Amino acid sequence: MTSLSGASGSLSLNLRIWRQDNPGEPGAYRSFRLERVGADLSLLEALDQLNEQLIATGERPVHFEHDCREGICGSCGFLVNGQAHGPRAATSVCQLYLRQFADGATLTLEPWRSRAFPPIQDLVVERSALDRLIAAGGYCSVNTGQAPDGNAMLIGQEQAASAFATATCIGCGACVASCRNASASLFVAAKLAHLGQLPQGQPERRRRARAMQQQMTAEGFGSCSSNLECEAVCPKQISADWISWMHREAR
Amino acid sequence: MSSLPDPQLPAGPIAEAWRRSREALPLISPLRKRNLTLLVVGTGLAGASAAATLAEQGYRVRVLSFHDSPRRAHSVAAQGGINAARAQAVDGDSVSRLFADTLRGGDFRAREAGCQRLAEISSAIIDQCVAQGVPFAREYGGTLATRSFGGALVSRTFYARGQTGQQLLYGAYQALMRQVAAGRVELLCRREVLELITVDGVARGVVCRDLLSGALEVHTAQAVLLATGGYSNVYFLSTNALKSNASAIWQAHRQGALFANPCFTQIHPTCIPSGDAYQCKLTLMSESLRNDGRIWLPASAGDERAPAAIPEDERDYFLERLYPAYGNMAPRDVASRRARELCNAGHGVGPGGRSVYLDLRDAIAREGRQVIEARYGNLLEMYERISGDDPTDTPMRIYPAPHYTMGGLWVDYPLMSSIPGLFVLGEANFSEHGANRLGASALMQGLADGYFIAPATVTAWLSGHPTPTIADDAPACREALERARSRIGALFQGGGTLPVDAFHRQL
Numbered sequence: 001m002t003s004l005s006g007a008s009g010s011l012s013l014n015l016r017i018w019r020q021d022n023p024g025e026p027g028a029y030r031s032f033r034l035e036r037v038g039a040d041l042s043l044l045e046a047l048d049q050l051n052e053q054l055i056a057t058g059e060r061p062v063h064f065e066h067d068c069r070e071g072i073c074g075s076c077g078f079l080v081n082g083q084a085h086g087p088r089a090a091t092s093v094c095q096l097y098l099r100q101f102a103d104g105a106t107l108t109l110e111p112w113r114s115r116a117f118p119p120i121q122d123l124v125v126e127r128s129a130l131d132r133l134i135a136a137g138g139y140c141s142v143n144t145g146q147a148p149d150g151n152a153m154l155i156g157q158e159q160a161a162s163a164f165a166t167a168t169c170i171g172c173g174a175c176v177a178s179c180r181n182a183s184a185s186l187f188v189a190a191k192l193a194h195l196g197q198l199p200q201g202q203p204e205r206r207r208r209a210r211a212m213q214q215q216m217t218a219e220g221f222g223s224c225s226s227n228l229e230c231e232a233v234c235p236k237q238i239s240a241d242w243i244s245w246m247h248r249e250a251r
Numbered sequence: 252m253s254s255l256p257d258p259q260l261p262a263g264p265i266a267e268a269w270r271r272s273r274e275a276l277p278l279i280s281p282l283r284k285r286n287l288t289l290l291v292v293g294t295g296l297a298g299a300s301a302a303a304t305l306a307e308q309g310y311r312v313r314v315l316s317f318h319d320s321p322r323r324a325h326s327v328a329a330q331g332g333i334n335a336a337r338a339q340a341v342d343g344d345s346v347s348r349l350f351a352d353t354l355r356g357g358d359f360r361a362r363e364a365g366c367q368r369l370a371e372i373s374s375a376i377i378d379q380c381v382a383q384g385v386p387f388a389r390e391y392g393g394t395l396a397t398r399s400f401g402g403a404l405v406s407r408t409f410y411a412r413g414q415t416g417q418q419l420l421y422g423a424y425q426a427l428m429r430q431v432a433a434g435r436v437e438l439l440c441r442r443e444v445l446e447l448i449t450v451d452g453v454a455r456g457v458v459c460r461d462l463l464s465g466a467l468e469v470h471t472a473q474a475v476l477l478a479t480g481g482y483s484n485v486y487f488l489s490t491n492a493l494k495s496n497a498s499a500i501w502q503a504h505r506q507g508a509l510f511a512n513p514c515f516t517q518i519h520p521t522c523i524p525s526g527d528a529y530q531c532k533l534t535l536m537s538e539s540l541r542n543d544g545r546i547w548l549p550a551s552a553g554d555e556r557a558p559a560a561i562p563e564d565e566r567d568y569f570l571e572r573l574y575p576a577y578g579n580m581a582p583r584d585v586a587s588r589r590a591r592e593l594c595n596a597g598h599g600v601g602p603g604g605r606s607v608y609l610d611l612r613d614a615i616a617r618e619g620r621q622v623i624e625a626r627y628g629n630l631l632e633m634y635e636r637i638s639g640d641d642p643t644d645t646p647m648r649i650y651p652a653p654h655y656t657m658g659g660l661w662v663d664y665p666l667m668s669s670i671p672g673l674f675v676l677g678e679a680n681f682s683e684h685g686a687n688r689l690g691a692s693a694l695m696q697g698l699a700d701g702y703f704i705a706p707a708t709v710t711a712w713l714s715g716h717p718t719p720t721i722a723d724d725a726p727a728c729r730e731a732l733e734r735a736r737s738r739i740g741a742l743f744q745g746g747g748t749l750p751v752d753a754f755h756r757q758l
């Protein structure tokens with residue numbers, strides 16, 4: 001029972017961070033060293049600490065997205081040594097703890113890179129393309145007050161659990177960032193599978209599949225060539241099998 | 252401050268009072284709605300559900316959110332579930348029981364008519380969410396599954412694993428995006444509301460800041476709905492997301508909206524305790540774990556043995572001992588207070604003696620590791636990731652932390668603040684939870700406000716109050732803009748050397 005006590009000690013890190021003032025200007029890596037930070041801190045808390053030091057010296061703090069810091073809001077996300085959300089499977093970067101790394105390690109942090117995610121500043125990119133994919137059809141068309149009794153449709157336990165598993169996508173964009181075609185196939189497939197597995201999603205199933213995939217192309221996302229990197233980096237471990245399922249759906 | 256404004260409580264017996272008053276509320280024709288603009292601030296459960304519903308009804312809706320996407324609002328983090336009285340279970344739950352539990356849980360400080368309304372609406376919320384495709388847990392037979400939550404003796408909490416808030420929010424978010432696609436909602440993200448615009452004492456818009464460009468913007472409307480969440484983040488370490496901020500309701504209060512019960516904050520008993528000074532927040536472990544986890548401390552103070560080395564008769568299952576009826580499911584405030592007292596008396600475990608054990612051992616022995624892992628999967632993983640300990644081998648360590656704020660902007664029964672035309676929804680208002688909120692009732696309240704109450708009451712208010720459109724450069728707008736500009740200017744003039752977080756940490 002020592003791990004929360006700071007008994008796992010402290011470590012020093014070299015951080016190589018992508019710095020870019022704004023979308024119009026070229027970016028570059030800058031190196032920083034963090035001395036003796038608590039190993040029980042998260043990587044983002046280490047960046048908080050770095051930012052406090054930068055502010056004290058009058059330098060602009062490193063801009064990164066974050067909010068819940070517990071792996072559920074999908075705000076955070078950048079590459080750590082080339083891997084989306086870093087080395088730990090099924091983990092968003094806010095849930096990456098320093099005890100994961102060796103003392104003296106060098107971590108290279110860079111933003112998602114994809115045509116559909118324009119850069120904003122440092123590690124932050126614009127991901128509203130994902131919202132527009134949902135707007136294209138990722139819903140059931142039911143107005144408030146029109147709903148039938150929730151028990152009128154029986155849904156088997158397994159079926160509900162499988163729909164739930166695809167509905168857990170947090171919209172972080174790691175799948176896009178790690179795909180060499182910058183495809184949003186896993187994101188779209190997850191939403192189609194969530195609604196397509198439930199009786200409520202049936203009336204609009206075909207239209208939804210077509211509209212969301214068309215929007216994907218319109219936003220500049222690439223197509224899927226089955227490298228399965230998306231599945232490997234997904235913090236919610238959504239299965240890429242749903243992508244082949246999606247391709248059958250659209251027909 | 253002189254006397255309180257009229258809370259507009261319904262007359263007659265409170266049972267069915269909401270149905271009666273709703274049926275009597277004046278309406279507005281769909282044609283007229285098309286010419287009326289409403290401003291909704293916040294896209295959590297309350298804001299997203301209100302914006303989507305108002306747009307469905309024909310209003311032009313403009314939505315402002317601090318986040319980069321509506322889907323990120325803090326509601327996404329709610330774990331355990333949502334209450335509803337559906338009288339379907341065998342344990343005798345009913346609308347009047349949920350009403351009574353809400354009132355009792357709140358130490359009789361809540362408005363009875365409001366609690367009754369919530370209980371009456373609760374079932375329709377579940378139907379609405381199911382129709383949107385929210386994948387609630389189901390029984391083998393296919394019906395909706397429930398579990399019990401702190402402060403309740405019946406099983407009325409509907410859930411989607413440990414991610415209920417996420418699934419409910421995505422339902423509301425998808426309904427909202429459908430209206431965005433239909434052109435009825437204009438969605439403006441990364442905007443921080445800084446100032447309220449009032450004309451002749453009536454709320455008519457806001458000044459906000461574009462968080463990327465820094466530009467100040469004026470948005471006017473026929474009415475303003477604030478759904479900006481609670482203020483637990485005034486404490487540096489809370490379970491709230493880091494962007495949860497109280498700035499919008501605080502600003503409204505500074506501009507004259509009454510604030511009710513600010514001291515009623517909920518301290519949640521089951522959070523992962525703090526370690527390092529740079530730790531930025533405390534992570535909640537859903538209290539649904541108290542269904543299966545037993546809470547205990549060493550019976551003798553200062554016992555430093557590892558938990559496994561402490562024999563059964565030297566463990567104090569203090570909630571079971573003190574509250575045999577509720578056991579580990581004692582209401583949150585009670586569980587938090589007892590844990591804190593015992594830790595202060597030297598029984599606490601972990602660093603600084605600032606935690607208590609939540610032990611799944613007996614549940615695992617009874618039902619098997621697999622069943623327990625399936626029930627709480629993501630929570631157990633989260634605990635392990637943060638603490639480095641496996642909760643199926645070693646008891647979890649938990650400690651109380653600020654979590655929810657029952658207090659908030661004062662609203663009347665129709666959810667309007669003391670500034671006419673300013674409606675307040677969700678955790679941002681002070682409604683219905685009195686001095687203490689029942690577990691799984693915040694989601695219920697946020698969605699009741701957004702899907703069902705505000706759409707009816709905002710319409711009723713607008714029908715009786717002609718609010719001619721005002722220009723963006725009207726004197727009231729220019730003044731509000733100037734106030735915001737000079738406040739920001741003053742901050743830049745400050746010239747100190749301490750980073751913002753240093754102040755927050757000291758609070």
Ligand SMILES: Cc1cc2nc3c(=O)[nH]c(=O)nc-3n(C[C@H](O)[C@H](O)[C@H](O)COP(=O)(O)OP(=O)(O)OC[C@H]3O[C@@H](n4cnc5c(N)ncnc54)[C@H](O)[C@@H]3O)c2cc1C
Pocket residue numbers: 292293294295296297298315316317318321324325326327328329330331332333334415416442443444445478479480481490491492495496497498499535654655676677678679690691692693694695697
């Ligand atoms: C970890 C955790 C677990 C929880 N679990 C449960 C549970 O199991 N059951 C339950 O019933 N309740 C639970 N709660 C409580 C519940 O989640 C919240 O009370 C509820 O979700 C609040 O919803 P909301 O819509 O009022 O606000 P929020 O979801 O907080 O949304 C606030 C919105 O306002 C916006 N905003 C805020 N300030 C500004 C500003 N100045 N300008 C512009 N926009 C702004 C934000 O961008 C956001 O969109 C939990 C809370 C926490 C912290």
Ligand code: FES
Pocket residue numbers: 065066067068069070071072073074075076077092093094095
């Ligand atoms: S900050 Fe919310 S998922 Fe990482």
